[in-house]
Amino acid sequence: MSADSLPAFPLRPARVHEVCGAGARGFAAIAAAPMTRVLWLREAWLRETLNPVGLSAFLDPARLLVAQAADQSDLLAVAEEALRDGAVPLVVLEISAALDLREGRRLQLAAKAGGATGLCLIPEGMGSNAAETRWQAMPIHDAQACDDSTLMRWDLIKNKSGTLGAWHVRWSTEARRLDLVSPAGE
Secondary structure, eight states: OBGGGOTTOSOOTTSEEEEESTTHHHHHHHHHTTOSOEEEEEETTOSSOOOGGGGTTTSOGGGEEEEEESSHHHHHHHHHHHHHHOSSSEEEEEOSSOOOHHHHHHHHHHHHHHTOEEEEEOOTTOOOTTOSEEEEEEEOOOTTOTTOOOOEEEEEEEETTSOOEEEEEEEETTTTEEEEEEETTO
């Protein structure tokens, strides 16, 4: 079943969205799949690294630019400039502390000005009131498909433009598309 019936996905352009949960990076990779270029921003102190080749099931690693900032303040400054410029259609930010309303609003205004989409990967329980949508992405173990680890539950927990909901989705590597398995609970 196609994921076309998912509200608010693909992410609305010229807006900033948020995702949390253990599947947040997978969500971001799926959001990045149709994009021509992606800027992925991280703080330099993070121990784990992001390997673009590891995302090759979702997008061509050559389309991904990974950048590190000294701290969250620098990360937000770079993100704001990238969103305002609009040369990169998707800017992914891995943030470690809650954004205040001013920071979130600045990102929204920059995204609107440049027509780019922002996606903040946030820790659980954090979020900005300025975010257009907030998702929670969690991996689900599927014993029937031992060779496929892409089954996830996506909960839309904030949506300024519509309804909320929960869905089970799976990434199809062969078709390079998101498939809706079922609404959660079915």
